[in-house]
Amino acid sequence: TQLLEQSPQFLSIQEGENLTVYCNSSSVFSSLQWYRQEPGEGPVLLVTVVTGGEVKKLKRLTFQFGDARKDSSLHITAAQPGDTGLYLCAGANTNAGKSTFGDGTTLTVKP
């Protein structure tokens, strides 16, 4: 069974601060996704990374895939209250097969 561990589990910060959340595994993945989920809604895809060492930027969010494709990080610069939510990473080894989800990081950004 492939496991994805996310840390920290909870993070509460002030508006304007920077933060990094991590997604780690002992398994290699062919692709890894990050999702954000707001209360009462389903997760929404933010990004997919597929190449070891890959870095993708989405406005203030920077996603990195580890060189060995076993881990990933999400860095948010100058966090805003609108960034509040549950951040989930998911990895898979086959195209459009099953994905393994981490338990998520709950981020709260206080104004």
Add this chain to the structure above:
Amino acid sequence: DAGITQSPRHKVTETGTPVTLRCHQTENHRYMYWYRQDPGHGLRLIHYSYGVKDTDKGEVSDGYSVSRSKTEDFLLTLESATSSQTSVYFCATAGVHNNEQFFGPGTRLTVL
């Protein structure tokens, strides 16, 4: 947005009754999934489908069955609901690109 709807959005039922949740998609995606989400457990895969009439079990399939008679519909059935099945249920779909999944809005099920 993959055009995914779930029905009902909320349901309260009693222990021992059958319950069916419906997921409908308009994107012609091949893959469909049912997850449950509980505090402290993240998203756990119940069953998934890789085509019409083709389904397989996920990690928490006991007590659940599924059916997919059309590409656009994926049904999740609890044959005899138990209180441990109180949860939020999410349907998701995927095309063929890198396992990217698109989620429905969820169904909150309470079993009394």
